Amino acid sequence: MEGIFRDLHWGKGISIQQYLQPLTLPEALEMLAEYHGEALIIAGGTDVIPLLRRGDLRVEALIDITRLPHMNYIEADGESVCLGGLVTHAQVCSSALIQERAGILAEAAGVLGSPQIRNVATVAGNLISGQPAADTSIPLLALNAKVKILSPAGEREMPLTQFFLDQGRTALDCSREILTQIRFPALQKNQGGSFLRLSMRKALALPILVSATVVTIDPEKKTIKEAAIALGPVAPTPFRVLKTEARLRNSPISKGSLEMAAESAFAESNPRSSLLRGSMEYRKAMVKVFIRRGLSRALANAGGAVTEEV
């Protein structure tokens, strides 16, 4: 029986030497330092545990930080919204504050994995895994989020646009740093957002394409003052289509602007063909659809609906 298990399921358990549950942040940093890169922080562990079981990842110790106090808050701070490093997807999608001030993030958090996963998986963990399809990273990029990172040397804050370096790799040094907070400006009256996700099924499905769009409009001049559009997984990291955004700046709210943006983002994205996610050609074609649809919905939510047929 054990043998069958090994063949079919890689291995039953994980293989670590120590499981640590620190009660304070300084204690957690100290534990990390002691292991010199041989320990890994986990919160929900929903990404890390399967990797350890498959043997795709090996560590001496796991440092479970879910016992740290004051890390699972969602609160407004002036015009910003702040999420503690231990906030789960379930908390985000049911938070009235997030639904009101950043609806696209609530939507994204509500479709990741399954209810079981969302109950334990944290948003910070979703970012740190650095996957190009990470559901919450896309709206957080479009919302101009920043992340706070703590190390023994002190705290630093960086824009999320600089956080993702490559597939599975972020600016966070896992051997000595902890992501403690995610912060972003709440949407204003002349702003609107949209979140779109294409997948094979309605639940428990990896995304084929995800887009998040935030537009700021000038209702007097009927123009797009600013557009922030994030896409995944069509490149090694989730990313903002910056060239397209630059072209959209101060352009009229019109079907023509949407068409121009769709063509521009099509040229900017670079998906691979994937058995799980569909062919490169299909996904690139869908980028156009998502840009048009995402902009049109975001504009409507900002109070500047495109009146021509799209």
Add this chain to the structure above:
Amino acid sequence: MKDLNLTFNLNGREVSKKISPNLLLVDLLRDVLNLKGTKVGCREGECGACTVLVNGEPVNSCILPAMKVAGQSVITIEGLSKEDELDPIQQAFIEEGAVQCGFCTPAMVLTAKALLGKNPHPDESQIRQSLSGVLCRCTGYRKIIKAVQKASLDK
């Protein structure tokens, strides 16, 4: 590797065990505590057959290190019936014929339990949403949803 002390509340009773840091919750339940009602499907956090309630919320016990439940309360399918009396959700599953091979049933019943605890009269889309983390390959879900509806009407 040093064994660790784990104390938690399981189905209303305090349990203390010395366990390996490598043990996942589903293996603690099945192999150490001999509670075989919790099933192992994919061991990947996909199929949901291993679902148990931790502090009332459904989680996948196959990807949860057992040490995570220290000091917490865990409910498994064995904890639902009282003496010889089935939980109304279990009863409704029988009456509606919502069980075929039975492999997903404990997880379905527990997620329904968590849902009805929070929302005693959910609509169909809320039921579908809350059961979406458990895969059933026999029933096509229809009768399972009917059973949950029945249990909610009897409430």
